[in-house]
Amino acid sequence: MYEFAIAWEWLAFAVRWLHVVTAVAWIGSSFYFIALDLGLVKRPGLPVGAYGEEWQVHGGGFYHIQKYLVAPASMPEHLTWFKWESYFTWLSGFAMMCVVYYGGADLFLIDAHVLPLEPWQAIAISLVSLSIGWICYDLLCKSPIGNNTWGLMILLYAVLVAMAWGYTQVFTGRAAFLHLGAFTATIMSANVFFIIMPNQRIVVADLIAGRTADPKYGRIAKQRSLHNNYLTLPVIFFMLSNHYPLAFATAYNWVIAALVFLMGVTIRHWFNTVHARKGRPIWTWMATTVIFIIIMWLSTVPRPEEKAENASLSAMQQRFMADAHFGAARDVIQARCSMCHAAEPVWEGLARPPKNVRFETDGEIASHAREIYLQAGRSHAMPPGNISEVTPQERRLLVAWYESAVKGPPTP
Numbered sequence: 001m002y003e004f005a006i007a008w009e010w011l012a013f014a015v016r017w018l019h020v021v022t023a024v025a026w027i028g029s030s031f032y033f034i035a036l037d038l039g040l041v042k043r044p045g046l047p048v049g050a051y052g053e054e055w056q057v058h059g060g061g062f063y064h065i066q067k068y069l070v071a072p073a074s075m076p077e078h079l080t081w082f083k084w085e086s087y088f089t090w091l092s093g094f095a096m097m098c099v100v101y102y103g104g105a106d107l108f109l110i111d112a113h114v115l116p117l118e119p120w121q122a123i124a125i126s127l128v129s130l131s132i133g134w135i136c137y138d139l140l141c142k143s144p145i146g147n148n149t150w151g152l153m154i155l156l157y158a159v160l161v162a163m164a165w166g167y168t169q170v171f172t173g174r175a176a177f178l179h180l181g182a183f184t185a186t187i188m189s190a191n192v193f194f195i196i197m198p199n200q201r202i203v204v205a206d207l208i209a210g211r212t213a214d215p216k217y218g219r220i221a222k223q224r225s226l227h228n229n230y231l232t233l234p235v236i237f238f239m240l241s242n243h244y245p246l247a248f249a250t251a252y253n254w255v256i257a258a259l260v261f262l263m264g265v266t267i268r269h270w271f272n273t274v275h276a277r278k279g280r281p282i283w284t285w286m287a288t289t290v291i292f293i294i295i296m297w298l299s300t301v302p303r304p305e306e307k308a309e310n311a312s313l314s315a316m317q318q319r320f321m322a323d324a325h326f327g328a329a330r331d332v333i334q335a336r337c338s339m340c341h342a343a344e345p346v347w348e349g350l351a352r353p354p355k356n357v358r359f360e361t362d363g364e365i366a367s368h369a370r371e372i373y374l375q376a377g378r379s380h381a382m383p384p385g386n387i388s389e390v391t392p393q394e395r396r397l398l399v400a401w402y403e404s405a406v407k408g409p410p411t412p
């Protein structure tokens with residue numbers, strides 16, 4: 001049934017495409033409005049109820065925007081709402097989760113070496129964790145601590161770190177990172193759906209009825225919008241992380257995830273400060289760089305069970321087939337990888353070699369040496385869920401092969 005596999009693959013791509021497009025629209029409008037809001041200028045003579053204004057030029061025209069805190073005196077004739085970007089980002093993201101992670105639970109969601117789950121159990125954990133996440137977050141915001149902006153932020157950060165650790169204890173590293181992104185993004189979309197939009201509707205209804213709207217609705221919406229602001233960049237990191245096994249499939253992946261949330265704050269802080277015309281806090285970039293270097297270093301720390309020899313990686317020559325380890329590495333790859341990575345995979349459900357990566361000839365193996373090293377040597381991204389039981393010794397061998405080949409023969 002290769003047709004099904006092909007159709008499924010294209011469905012995944014279509015949903016991914018939609019997801020990226022809606023996310024661009026959502027994040028784009030969100031970045032725009034935050035920058036606009038921070039850059040508003042107050043001057044005498046603004047209309048009654050106006051808080052500030054901004055002049056902008058774009059695409060050949062000038063824009064004059066005024067912000068009314070709470071609401072203008074009367075209901076404007078045309079009012080544009082921003083909500084479908086957010087809703088469709090969540091819906092398409094969830095559809096993709098179903099296609100890739102629920103549909104392919106055996107390969108992508110479950111790692112029997114982490115926790116041997118049945119697909120339905122893993123899917124249930126995934127669904128429950130996403131909904132409980134929103135409920136807990138919402139309760140925290142509505143509790144007394146919700147009035148303390150920084151206290152709340154620190155508490156939320158602790159929740160996110162706990163989730164990062166928790167997800168790595170039940171899913172594959174790849175699914176753990178993706179879930180952390182989905183956990184955060186669900187909170188962001190739910191903020192729009194359950195809090196920001198309803199509050200805006202209350203204010204609009206007051207306006208139509210000629211009542212004075214309570215400013216508390218705007219304040220609550222603003223707090224949620226601030227959280228969304230700081231969570232955006234980490235979510236993008238997690239959603240893209242499945243291409244980078246050094247991030248998600250190494251020993252301290254959950255610590256890496258915790259640091260990613262911090263980088264989201266340091267980078268956003270720079271932009272927020274600049275947009276508010278309050279200077280250029282260069283320290284935020286230095287902090288981001290330091291965190292990034294720590295992440296890079298963390299990704300090289302070997303797993304406890306495999307304190308392997310750690311040669312430094314620097315050179316780039318193609319000496320892989322000539323290397324003394326090649327024969328042994330090829331044996332590992334043929335035994336552990338070729339059932340999937342072949343022109344006609346024998347693995348059930350695979351109609352084509354995944355990502356068109358094949359390991360049938362010496363040349364094919366040698367030309368993928370770097371990926372093999374990253375995906376199966378340095379990280380545990382391959383095989384998915386270690387389904388063909390690659391042993392730590394075999395991984396060490398793949399690492400030794402690559403590293404000795406790039407170093408080249410000892411110079412006499």
Ligand code: HEC
Nearest residue numbers: 336337340347354355357371372375376382383384387388
């Ligand atoms: C059960 C089937 C299976 C086995 C066994 C398997 N792989 Fe894969 N491999 C996949 C799938 C599925 C993908 C596509 C993953 C994706 O879409 O991110 C993949 C992708 C890859 C990629 C491309 C990754 C990228 O993101 O570009 C490499 C390289 C790779 N595998 C190497 C290996 C190595 C080395 C082994 C053996 C140690 C191995 N695989 C064993 C199924 C398998």
